[in-house]
Amino acid sequence: MEKQNLPVVVVGAGPVGLAAAAHLVERGIEPLVLEAGASAATAVREWAHVRLFSPWAEVTDPAAEKLLAPTGWTRPDGTTYPTGGDWAGQYLQPLADALGDQVRYGATVTGVARAGRDRIVDSGREEQPFTVHIRTADGGEERITARAVIDASGTWSTPGPMGANGLPALGERTAADRVSYRVPDLKDPAVRARYAGRRTAVVGSGASAFTALALLADLAKEEPGTHAVWILRRGIGEATYGGGEADQLPARGALGLRAKAAVEEGHASAVTGFRTEAVERDDDRLVLVAEDGRRLDPVDEVIVLTGFRPDLSFLSELRLGLDERLEAPTALAPLIDPNVHSCGTVYPHGVKELSHPEQGVYLAGMKSYGRAPTFLALTGYEQVRSITAALAGDHEAAERVELTLPETGVCGGAGLFDEPGTAQSDEGGGCCAAPATLQIGTGAPAASGGC
Numbered sequence: 084m085e086k087q088n089l090p091v092v093v094v095g096a097g098p099v100g101l102a103a104a105a106h107l108v109e110r111g112i113e114p115l116v117l118e119a120g121a122s123a124a125t126a127v128r129e130w131a132h133v134r135l136f137s138p139w140a141e142v143t144d145p146a147a148e149k150l151l152a153p154t155g156w157t158r159p160d161g162t163t164y165p166t167g168g169d170w171a172g173q174y175l176q177p178l179a180d181a182l183g184d185q186v187r188y189g190a191t192v193t194g195v196a197r198a199g200r201d202r203i204v205d206s207g208r209e210e211q212p213f214t215v216h217i218r219t220a221d222g223g224e225e226r227i228t229a230r231a232v233i234d235a236s237g238t239w240s241t242p243g244p245m246g247a248n249g250l251p252a253l254g255e256r257t258a259a260d261r262v263s264y265r266v267p268d269l270k271d272p273a274v275r276a277r278y279a280g281r282r283t284a285v286v287g288s289g290a291s292a293f294t295a296l297a298l299l300a301d302l303a304k305e306e307p308g309t310h311a312v313w314i315l316r317r318g319i320g321e322a323t324y325g326g327g328e329a330d331q332l333p334a335r336g337a338l339g340l341r342a343k344a345a346v347e348e349g350h351a352s353a354v355t356g357f358r359t360e361a362v363e364r365d366d367d368r369l370v371l372v373a374e375d376g377r378r379l380d381p382v383d384e385v386i387v388l389t390g391f392r393p394d395l396s397f398l399s400e401l402r403l404g405l406d407e408r409l410e411a412p413t414a415l416a417p418l419i420d421p422n423v424h425s426c427g428t429v430y431p432h433g434v435k436e437l438s439h440p441e442q443g444v445y446l447a448g449m450k451s452y453g454r455a456p457t458f459l460a461l462t463g464y465e466q467v468r469s470i471t472a473a474l475a476g477d478h479e480a481a482e483r484v485e486l487t488l489p490e491t492g493v494c495g496g497a498g499l500f501d502e503p504g505t506a507q508s509d510e511g512g513g514c515c516a517a518p519a520t521l522q523i524g525t526g527a528p529a530a531s532g533g534c
């Protein structure tokens with residue numbers, strides 16, 4: 084079959100994978116979305132209880148809305164905030180349903196390669212289509228031939244560990260019965276019982292950690308004895324709690340303020356500069372030990388929210404260009420590197436920054452960020468709009484993208500990944516004061532001092 088007539092395989096029926104399919108349909112290109120789970124948005128459904136900090140208007144994709152319109156779908160009030168469950172049930176599943184048999188469930192992608200060419204072989208490489216290996220829900224195997232592959236498989240299933248060196252802390256695995264890597268759903272009686280009246284260590288300092296601290300503080304008001312021990316690898320400074328009221332996403336700013344209130348009201352105690360090296364058992368409790376030898380008072384539970392990382396294992400036969408630190412596409416990495424960009428600003432990027440030495444393969448969505456934080460669905464929607472324009476040969480549209488992204492309001496002169504004990508200052512940070520209208524593909528913010 085002519086390569087151009089083959090489908091574009093999209094890995095993952097999450098928000099970005101489904102948006103990619105909608106854009107492909109709009110461009111007259113056949114998509115085939117392969118989803119490991121039994122329904123759309125399998126990952127989002129796992130955090131169904133968490134309320135998004137983005138309102139509805141910022142988590143739906145324009146091409147998807149167009150595809151949904153004939154089904155009678157209307158977007159919920161754009162100013163209200165869905166939970167993960169609302170996002171999945173009221174938008175993502177209807178979108179997948181509208182795509183019909185262009186979405187396959189129970190199809191886990193286990194490998195992607197150039198047909199007949201392993202990673203080493205140059206000869207005739209670019210002319211070959213891709214072969215996508217899948218494992219079906221009944222344990223069977225299949226091969227699908229594709230003209231291009233958009234990997235939007237997210238990072239949800241590969242959360243970061245507790246160990247400060249990026250590997251599991253000594254004893255972390257054996258303490259698995261007391262360690263969770265998810266924001267707890269305290270409305271679930273079993274989960275509530277796990278944390279009520281208990282002492283819980285929360286490791287991490289992003290939006291998910293803030294959410295967990297806020298939830299545990301609420302629980303403490305109803306269940307005496309509930310207490311959180313907040314473990315931070317760095318010190319507490321101006322930027323620790325995010326941008327607060329300066330955040331252009333007010334609900335995201337409010338999360339940090341709720342975490343701050345949890346500390347100030349005494350429901351959480353912060354332990355700074357603590358780089359976890361080991362987890363030891365103390366009868367029925369756990370003791371966290373830092374690299375500097377500090378040992379914390381025992382806790383009953385640990386919630387680890389240290390971010391996510393991409394699973395690149397099924398892409399090992401492709402020639403990817405990835406940044407050695409973030410595991411994000413090489414040209415994208417400097418634009419999102421938290422060592423440099425404390426303000427959470429996302430700089431312009433489209434197909435140009437998302438391309439690899441292996442033409443026709445793209446990482447999109449949460450996975451494109453590798454280990455970098457502050458990914459927004461809006462960013463993913465623009466990514467796939469640009470990628471699909473390029474696949475359709477519309478290079479002008481692929482390059483010309485205007486993206487308005489809400490900034491976090493954190494204007495630290497230093498990066499997010501400061502050494503422990505160093506407070507972040509707000510000196511020198513013009514980056515968040517700049518307008519956030521960005522030109523994708525031009526390589527420069529529309530009007531920003533940069534940071």
Ligand SMILES: Cc1cc2nc3c(=O)[nH]c(=O)nc-3n(C[C@H](O)[C@H](O)[C@H](O)COP(=O)(O)OP(=O)(O)OC[C@H]3O[C@@H](n4cnc5c(N)ncnc54)[C@H](O)[C@@H]3O)c2cc1C
Pocket residue numbers: 094095096097098099100117118119120123124125126127130133134135136137141142190191192193235236237238239266291397447448449450458459460461463
């Ligand atoms: C708790 C939480 C709250 C968030 N809140 C916001 C917010 O308010 N605003 C915002 O803009 N962003 C938010 N985000 C960030 C981001 O928008 C979401 O994580 C979003 O779900 C990312 O979409 P995605 O399509 O890239 O990946 P995912 O949603 O993770 O979807 C990936 C899909 O791929 C499937 N998959 C994985 N591996 C395979 C495989 N090998 N084969 C086949 N299928 C596979 C998964 O089952 C899943 O369905 C939040 C993230 C989290 C975790």
